[in-house]
Amino acid sequence: MNTSYPLVIESGLFTLLLAVFLLGLVRRRADDLLAGWVTLVGLAGLTLAAWSAEPGRVALEGSFVLDELSLFGKRLFLLSGLLSVLATLAMTHPSFRRRGTEYYVVFLASLLGMLVLASARDLIVLFVAFELMSIPLYFLTGFLKGEDAAPEGAMKFFLIGSISSAVILYGLSFVYGAAGTTNMAAIPPAVAVGDPLMLLGLGLMLGGLGFKIAAVPFHMWVPDTYEAANTPFVAWISIAPKAAGFVAILRLYVEGVGEAAVLWVPLIATLAAVSIVAGNLMAIPQKNIKRLLAYSGVAHIGYLLLGLAAMSVSGVGMVLFYLVAYLFGNMGAFFVVQAVNGAEQSDDVEAYRGLARRSPMLALSLLLFLLSLGGIPFMAGFWAKLFVFWAAIEQGMYLLAFLGAVLTVVALYYYLVVARRMYIEDPAVPTPIPVPAPLMVAIGGCLAGIIVMGVYPEPWVQAFLRVALTLFSTN
Amino acid sequence: MGWPVLSIMTWAPFASALVIMALGRSRPALVRWTALIGTAVSMVCALWLYVNYDVATAGFQFFEEFPLVPSMGITYQLAIDGMSLLMVLLTAIIILAGVFASWTVKTRDQEFYALLLLLVTGVFGVFVSLDLFVFFLFYEIAVLPMYLLIGIWGSSGEVRPQGLFGWAFGRTGVGTKEYAAMKLTLYLLLGSAFILVGMLALYVAAGSTSFSLLALEAVEFDPALQSWVFLAFYIGFGILAAIFPFHTWSPDGHASAPTAVSMLHAGVLMKLGAYGVIRIGMGLLPDATQQWVWLVGAIACINIVYGALSAMAQKDLKYVIAYSSVSHMGIVMLGAATLTENGMNGAVFQMFAHGIMTGLFFALVGLVYEKAHSREIFRMGGFATMMPGIAVAFTIGGLSSLGLPATAGFVAEFLTFLGAWSSANSWWLFPAVIGAFLTSLYVLRVVRAIFWGPKSDDPRFQELPDAQGTEWVAIVILVGVLVLFGVLPGLAITPIDASTVPLLMRLGGM
Structure with a gap:
């Protein structure tokens, strides 16, 4: 067929x-x-x-x-x-x-x-x-x-x-x-x-x-x-x-809108800026990791809108890249949350104490997912952030890109708080966390995604730019 | 085209980190020897580079290239010139000494060495990469492991927050290792956000074709753009070089970090910030450099005096050393800001000399702490009778710090002072000299209080051993280098001069 x-x-x-x-x-x-x-x-x-x-x-x-x-x-x-x-x-x-x-x-x-x-x-x-x-x-x-x-x-x-x-x-x-x-x-x-x-x-x-x-x-x-x-x-x-x-x-x-798409730039740029700032700031006090990821997700939507606000081929292409990078990073993080919840019956950040000692691989996976979400090199999320900033700067939106870059530091703060629980604090119970086989496959898949995209982004960039190009050329 | 020596040097620690992660579980000897082999390979490469670098030709040598993301013009392009050569040598020496200094780490040694080696790969990578983007990638690798290294293996200060804001500081955890780790990481990442935006702005302004430093050097950027991008770079890299008022992460971080990490961070990473300002900020943006150099110099003067005064007020030994780094980094930035050949050479030489000296200090402080379990200066006393070796090494480090002739510190400070005097703002000399004077005050006071003064009555400090076994290796290496480069400064000045002169030509300073 x-x-x-x-x-x-x-x-x-x-x-x-x-x-x-x-x-x-x-x-x-x-x-x-x-x-x-x-x-x-x-x-x-x-x-x-x-x-x-x-x-x-x-x-x-x-x-x-x-x-x-x-x-x-x-x-x-x-x-x-x-x-x-x-x-x-x-x-x-x-x-x-x-x-x-x-x-x-x-x-x-x-x-x-x-x-x-x-x-x-x-x-x-x-x-x-x-x-x-x-x-x-x-x-x-x-x-x-x-x-x-x-x-x-x-x-x-x-x-x-x-x-x-x-x-x-x-x-x-x-x-x-x-x-x-x-x-x-x-x-x-x-x-x-x-x-x-x-x-x-x-x-x-x-x-x-x-x-x-x-x-x-x-x-x-x-x-x-x-x-x-x-x-x-x-x-x-x-x-x-x-x-x-x-x-x-x-x-x-x-x-197909072409040049006239510039019309939407102020509106989308405002939404982007507000989402980035508010999402990241509201994530800071969260004690529940799902709520934390929810607010950080709001911030990520802001970054996606930032790429969109560029209203250029590279901007749209980089939004697509960001979406895929976000898919692997965020889904992966939630899967680890699921595994921990299965053993601890809790989604509190507190439940991640000493995870690195209990299940080193699980802790490492979550750390990598969070670092990818935070935009650290050699993870997919780094290129995603970089690309949307690049697209924004290309259109002369220096301040917006700067705002986004500074707030990634805030994002890394709350991601690192989780990392601190996992790596620096001692576990309450030393038993490893059991991970069912299908979940392990899912986590592995996401991990492969962020690393492959992070280490060799070139083919993905090319593919997404091609998609973006069709949006601007059809008419 | 022979061996890719730069790549081998950069990635050897990473390879040993991988081996350690794979095989090192509960095999402490294997972990240490793998780390030692990895860093020794880097050391050999660095020495080979030093010997084979052709000073007469100058410029960048030992090129390696591999297209990484061709669509964005990102190339894995490595090469070194005289300045980076010296920095690479410094890194190799410090990490080799660092591996010996952390030989006695007991808890979670496998992860400790793996992270430490990963960090070193980042540092080497920064110094050898010519592509701005690859530079940034390595830069981030050099920053992040720090969080875990300080958070897990660090130590919290004994002196609790006091004074007007003591309560608030206590609540936020000032003085604890968790606080210090987070503060350091966030500050440095904030710096990298500035760098990233500046970098992308230059890339776009140059036509979005290449991140290569050589390609960007050829572009004449618009002065308005140069002006703000220079500030972005100055703040971004300056945070890492602990410029006032962005220096506060450094005393906290260095005081809380485990010995090898303090050595590496104060010894090498802060230089990385100064290197970034000189190589990227000044090298790429000549007009803005002329425009802002007064600011760089003025802040450097504040750093020198303020850092020295702060060091004087400390009661915790590690904080004294950490604040002295803030002061000494001021000398580096001042030398660079003079835009004279002497000043610039002094700046780079000071980067090297201070790196070795601070590395030595932190290694010794680590040893003292390990034996005496204290960092409080005025509790300890008369240690010279019990640990003569450590006392002598510490004194030599101290003398270099205050710039005594025949130590590396003297050459660096003397050149910088000469440069400051002959620069456009000759008044810079006065704060610099005052700083050197204050340095001798606090250094001699500490040396006297701990080692040469009257013996402490504290029962904890009656029977203390001197350095032993592997601990000697780190001390001997560092003291040796400090004296060698003090007696024969030409060893360093020749390659430095080969890279600062072209830079100053570009800046129109000569």
Whole structure:
């Protein structure tokens, strides 16, 4: 089967979803991991398929495209989904044993939404895909409904998510009104002439998307949601829906807009600066590592926006690089959190005392993930940060780059506080922490990711710059 | 094209760090000998470079090149000139001595040596890389392991915070090793943020094609850009060189760090900051150098006097040495700011001389602490009768510190003073001389109190052994070098001169 046809991968995923669903109907057994393994194998196959696909085809009269950007998105979503499912297989919580199938079906539904979103070139398709992605996320946040925090986190996420969807929809109606069509190809000309209705609509949509990617001041749901939900899922929503939001932003505000994209620079630069400063500062007092990573994640969104604010080929290319580097670093960190939580039943930073003595490899992994997130050389995150600063400086935004660079020091402070717990303090109990095999594979994969990208970034840079180039050349 | 000597020298410690991590678990002898072999290889390479560096040709030699990220013009490009040659030699000497000085580390020795060697790879890399970007990569490697090295193996000070803010300082943990480690790391990383932005700004202004120092040197940057980038570099590297008012990490960090780390950090890493200001700040931005040199010199004067006064007020031996480093780094920066041949040569010579001297001091302080378990100067006394070897070595170090002829410190300070006098701001000479005077006060006071003065009544200090076995090696190496370069300064001046003269030509100073 030629995977280069549009909708082939989506159809494959839908088939997988149905298969897992049917499996759940047929096999009603507690303590069954089969659904998980089926999902894993299916996703692995789809990931390979996405890698072999070639860009360049269009379906549904231009509403659904398979171009470089959509392929980038699909690969990223599938890869992060794959890693998350791997880690989910290591979950021992009773709910997972009992209702695992449900989890995977809903998870795949959300993933399907993301895959469609990556290809959407039509406002309606975009919105529907957004909702298909988001609604399952609310459900999955509250999946461990027996836990105290889960319903609260899910409710908060749901309310804010719905409002942001409404805002997007409201803005979308203006865009439609101004363009007279839902096809996104109509947006660039209207932006170029500065149609006020169009700008109002896109501005509103940027606000709504700001909630989805959790940029300050639209970030309030993040820490509570992360704290409430189960860790493999948090690892996934810390990157995949945010990447989806960035793909949507690139489609709406960058693709084909050309010179007129400069219009958005002040707005995006402000969001970037505020997110970087607020995210990093709010992470400092956190005692719970998931909340810490949540706030640091907000700061990372700021850095991504910083690259975007450059509105140049290198800027967008480096945003894509940053997304992938962030995927490996952040998911890896969450997987270690999951392993520690499995043994300690706690996500407090306190629980990491003396980890280096208990499980040296686990501590080293977390240290490397945090250093990558903090932007230390020979880790993927270093190049990511460097590249976005470079893109910003290229456009003369010295102060913004400087601000970002100084606040990485703040970020390193709270990452080093964790390192101090692990390396300098003595453990409370000396026993090693058991790491289930699938989780170990997931951690190993992320580790390989940050190191390979960190040591030899050249091929990745080339690939992402090529993707970025298509966004600026098509017209 | 023969052996890639620079790469071997840089990566040999790293290779031994890997071996130690892989095989060193509960094999202390293997850990130490692997570390020794790695650093000895570096030492041999450094000596080979020193012998084979062609002073007559001058300029950069021993080129090695390998494209790293071609799309951004990042090249693994190594070469050394006279200045970096001397710094490389300093690094090799200090780390060799450092390995001996930490021979007795007991807890978690495997990780200690691995991190120490990783750090050294970073330091070597900084001195030999010509590509600004690779320079930065090595720079970061040289900074980060410090956090764990101080945090795990360091020691907290005995003298608790006092005075008006004593309570607040106590709450924030001033004086503890955790505080010192975090402060040092964050300060230095803040510096690297300044450097990174300045570096990228130059790269973009030069057309985003190459990070090579040689390529960037050929570009005439816009004076306005030069002006702020120079300040960014000056602050960024200056933090590492402990310029006032960004010096406060250095006493805390050096006092809390374990012996070998103090030696390496005060001895070599601070030089790395001065090296960065001279090589990158001044070398790439000649117009801005002329514009800001008054600031560099004035702050250097503050460093000299303020550092010496602070050293005088300390009761903790390690803090005295640490503050004396702040003062001596002022002499380095002052020499550079004179923009004269003598001053510049004095600055680089002082980098070398002070590196050896501080390394010696910290090695000795480590030994005294190990035997007497105290760093409080005025509790100890009359140690010369019990540990004559350590006492003599400490006194020689002290005499070099105050600039007595026939020690390396004299040559460095004398050249710097000459340079200051003949520079545009000849008043710089006065703070420098006052600093040297204050140095002799606090150094002699400490030497007298601990070693040569009346014996302490404290029962802890009645039966103390002298240095033994491997401990002697570090002392003998460092004292030997200190005296050798004091008696034969030409050994260092010749290569230094070969690199400072071209630099000054670029700056229009000659």
